[in-house]
Amino acid sequence: MIRRMFTCCLLAAALPVLAQQEDSLRIRAIADEILENGKAYESLRVLTKQVGARLAGSPGMYKAEAWGKKTLEQSGADKVWLQECMVPHWVRGGKDQAYASAPAKNMPLDILALGGSVGTGAKGVKAPVILINNFDELEQRKEEISGKIVFYNYKFNNKLVKTFLAYGDAGKYRGQGPSRAAKYGAVAVLVRSMSNAADNNPHTGGTNYNDSFPKIPAAALGLIDADRLASLIGANKNTSVFIKTMAKMLPDTVGHNVIGEWKGTEFPEQIITIGGHLDSWDPAEGAHDDGAGCVQSIEVLRALKAIGYRPKRTIRIVLFANEENGLRGGTKYAEEAKAKGEQHYFALESDAGGFTPRGFGFTVSADQLTKIRQWAPLFTPYGVHELNMGGGGADIGPLNRTFQTPLAGLQPDSQRYFDIHHARSDVFEAVNKRELELGAVNMAALIYLVDKYGL
Amino acid sequence: MIRRMFTCCLLAAALPVLAQQEDSLRIRAIADEILENGKAYESLRVLTKQVGARLAGSPGMYKAEAWGKKTLEQSGADKVWLQECMVPHWVRGGKDQAYASAPAKNMPLDILALGGSVGTGAKGVKAPVILINNFDELEQRKEEISGKIVFYNYKFNNKLVKTFLAYGDAGKYRGQGPSRAAKYGAVAVLVRSMSNAADNNPHTGGTNYNDSFPKIPAAALGLIDADRLASLIGANKNTSVFIKTMAKMLPDTVGHNVIGEWKGTEFPEQIITIGGHLDSWDPAEGAHDDGAGCVQSIEVLRALKAIGYRPKRTIRIVLFANEENGLRGGTKYAEEAKAKGEQHYFALESDAGGFTPRGFGFTVSADQLTKIRQWAPLFTPYGVHELNMGGGGADIGPLNRTFQTPLAGLQPDSQRYFDIHHARSDVFEAVNKRELELGAVNMAALIYLVDKYGL
Known part of the structure; x- marks a missing residue:
């Protein structure tokens, strides 16, 4: 109670009523766009049913990379490219x-x-x-x-x-x-x-x-x-x-992160990364783990463009390679960023299933968390109540270790996740369209706020 | 009224850290009991698979009444009885x-x-x-x-x-x-x-x-x-x-509310009703609507007994007849209560599906809501964040209209509900064990707090 009142007071002090109203309307527009015209669910159907399983080194991995490149291009990225990395190649x-x-x-x-x-x-x-x-x-x-x-x-x-x-x-x-x-x-x-x-x-x-x-x-x-x-x-x-x-391990082979970029208008050198991992275990379709995170990340780009938003910072959607058995994609992404002297301002991952969102977990400073919590009332209409310390994602972890980049991870309802995690039952039919979309709504809202106000 | 306000102030001043800790431990014990030894899911399997559809007047209705009586007896009610009411009898x-x-x-x-x-x-x-x-x-x-x-x-x-x-x-x-x-x-x-x-x-x-x-x-x-x-x-x-x-409407026939009672120790004349409705539409198994609410209500009784709780007030589990096409069960329950001069202190219904709980909606006074919201931190570990005005349930509505009884309704995540509501897909397989159980956990926690502190 006391904390809530304190947050409210802070909000009143920091964000004038007009700004709050504008943000609330912008986020409502994002939600309307995703809930009414969303492409994430159909996109997930293609990834799971036409590509299917996509473990590092498998034929499915290459099909998934091609799907990712095409889908990012169709969703309005300025530029889409494949970033090469060596990946382990284990076969059943x-x-x-x-x-x-x-x-x-x-x-x-x-x-x-x-x-x-x-x-x-x-x-x-x-x-x-x-x-x-x-x-x-x-x-x-x-x-x-x-x-x-x-x-x-x-x-x-x-x-x-x-x-x-x-x-x-x-x-x-x-x-x-x-x-x-x-x-x-x-x-x-x-x-x-x-x-x-x-x-x-x-x-x-x-x-x-x-x-x-x-x-x-x-x-x-x-x-x-x-x-x-x-x-x-x-x-x-x-x-x-x-x-x-x-089962056996074959020699490492070539895989790729699939990256789509949307250039920022004001601070284009500051990069915000949004992603999920493209690989999945071989016995299923990797619908929740992590097809959901991939299509939600792409949907953030599509929806922000659809409502006419112009980001201050550069937004990058990254479909990471090889999270499941090597983390080579996430590692490579941070390594190359360091080699090129990039500035990584913020990163958000969705890799906990496509269920109804409950919150975000953050790896940020205490001051940054305080600032983020001022936005809490903007999330509650979309079901997000938990904005807590602790979270991010395996693929974006190397960004934090390399640049101290602040991280966030979407935290969906976790009750059903381990029913299907890494099992044959992780299929498209286990994903609900609206739950998937609400995750994307909250991700887009967070990106909008971080881009607009900074951290 | 004055006494109630005085109690309220005392509570606000005097709900000290120790009481909070005790409540937190009690609710943890309730949750452990339900998540580890819960009977609601297995009970729902029997209701949906062995009884199945149970529209008012159908043979399933009578089987369901017998199931309800037996299950309430096995769950430790002091006394179980059937309350007769006439119900419509429509057939497809x-x-x-x-x-x-x-x-x-x-x-x-x-x-x-x-x-x-x-x-x-x-x-x-x-x-x-x-x-x-x-x-x-x-x-x-x-x-x-x-x-x-x-x-x-x-x-x-x-x-x-x-x-x-x-x-x-x-x-x-x-x-x-x-x-x-x-x-x-x-x-x-x-x-x-x-x-x-x-x-x-x-x-x-x-x-x-x-x-x-x-x-x-x-x-x-x-x-x-x-x-x-x-x-x-x-x-x-x-x-x-x-x-x-x-389709045609036949003459009204006899149905029953199934009632299980657990006598209170301190104010036995004050009745707390917890319920769901036993009837369901004919094309499916009525798993979410409202088998879930029935088995959760019974689970509240079982779990509170299992942890050794002794209620101050009388707790009644009511499996209402004929919510779907007549509300005759809920109406009869309030009518008979009035005729007998009963005191109905509080009522809670679960009739919005067996999905992960998000909150409760209340039909209470502003002061009562303020009091309830003081308990908010006790619910957050179990996923309930929304304690708002507006809610109850169709079956307990007549209690409020007759006695001004304060009402609450469990509000689970609603994203999947209208996928299956009144359709052939409302079957046992659409219910997740943990989601169902977490609903019962929060219901039991609310009943414990209302019984202990009053409203």
Whole structure:
């Protein structure tokens, strides 16, 4: 209450009523344009249905780059170009297979090898399985690991209302789990998916091998199979698991960031970057992750042009390469910016799904956050209430590390995100047109305010 | 009144940090219980999949009443009973059929007769169709209406961020449209569905005949068919439409509110009602409308008991009969309360879908709203930011009109609601477990605070 009153007073002092009214009308015009004539949803349909999956190095990646270039050109960018960067080239190599067997029972398991995983070879791997609930238990039972398949059954914490916190908590089993098990002689790893979905889809995602230990095959298991396997192991101490995956890492290949620029009228040297990542995991269409962020970013450009806005600063829409398994696109973008002596004034990323927007998270100074919060009443009609410290995006992180560029990340409602994240269910049909559009509305509003008033 | 104000001041002065901390912990315990051990989702699965559609008077209504009684008993109510009320008994009578024909073309139309509509008879009705965009146009073209089928093509306003406003705006074409067309001699009506869905499902819902004019058959058309029919009419002035529906109104029959009570410890005579409506339209499972509100209301009771809360006031969970086409349940509940001299202290309804909660709307005094807003920080961790005047629910409305009972309505995110509202797509699969549960969390938190501190 007190904070709200304080903010109101500040607003009254800093932004005269007339300016507030003008901003409110401008943002209303942006919203009307996007909700009535929006192109983001149709654009996402093309990206997901005609391009589809687009992991770094895959044929889909090149199709997606061509789609991005064409779509940015059609949306009114002054100039569109591809920025080359080398990207990792991991391939799944076919359908991953697995089953569990106990003395009187065989149980098929639906798995997806983790991104970056090595393969098992054509014969697969079969070994006794050991259920490990968490890393503490792994350490306590390290003598029992050798020669076995470790099944990490760490649960996604349903009590955390902000599901990204649960993801951060559970994600280390996917990232570090395989090498920590290999350290004690495990031959392969299964990981319970980082999800609270009601279905059985396994959720892939990158794993990070520690070069000090052997690289062992690793795969994700859906929640229903994870529970069934845990029951089987509970009932039969002699349960074993078979895993076959032909996954492998090929030599790095050439990928591209796709960049569309709209020159500023007053401070053209000051660059505002808006983006999402163009790559997506191979089993699905990458609709929420992160087709949504790409089409929303492009929609910001299209809508601001459509309402006749002329930016003071240069606006760049960047569809980043290779966020999922390397971050080479974001890294390259910041490196080249530094080499060219560019000024990066602000960056905004949308990479948390195309759901109804709830807020923005910021990596800015305390003074900048205070200034941003003066704009709060301008966002509330469009559903954004949370303007808090902490946020940005993986792809724009290097800009902050290189230039101390202030960052923002769109924070949509997160309840459904880990139902579909990195799973086969991340398809166009899981995206709602209005929710996607409202994200773009709030992004465009933030860009308008940052461009107009500065930070 | 004076005592209440005095209490209020005391509270404002004396809701010290310790009380806030205690409330915060209590609400955290409620949330943990619901997010970890919640029964609402499984309960909704049974209601939607084993009972299914449950329009007033249908066999589903009786099955739903039995489900409600059993579920309330299992959830720990002291006492569960059925409160009888007479309900309308409208039946669809079979599959509704329609097509359009222009000189060189026949086009099938997917329709659903509006609730309460009369039938066409087995031979159906065929007549020239006239497209009417709004009531102003109807009045201007009243001479052209006689003998025709009127097709109201009024668009759902996509620019309204709060979709219930768009529903309020367009809904009059469903409610008043048939009789206003009949006034000028129309023989039947088609209405563009009140929706911004991307699919073609027609959305039914009640129509209200004006007894001064003939009752003519009326049906809803999905958005894709509405656009196709508009194009056909635009290209062919001589387009006609055929409609067949066997809908009819049977004599009123017996239905029931299902009520579960938990006696208060300190002011047992003061009743807090929490509810949703048990009936649903016939073409779907009524998952969001309003299975969600029913299972959330029951979950409030279960969770408060599970954390060991003992209410000061009497809490009643009411699964209301016949909200959709008569409001007889809500009316009966208030009538009987008045006859018995009951005290109705507060009422809360959930009837806007099982989506992520955004806020509550209140029908309370300005002082009461001020008091409620002091609790705002207790809701923000669970996603509720909007505590505004205006709201309640159709079923609890009669309590306010009878006793001036303060009302609240849960306001979930509304972006997806009119995709599925009254359409075949309102099924269990459209509900997300966590979103449903978070609604129940915030409802339970509000009930806890109102019961503890009073209004």
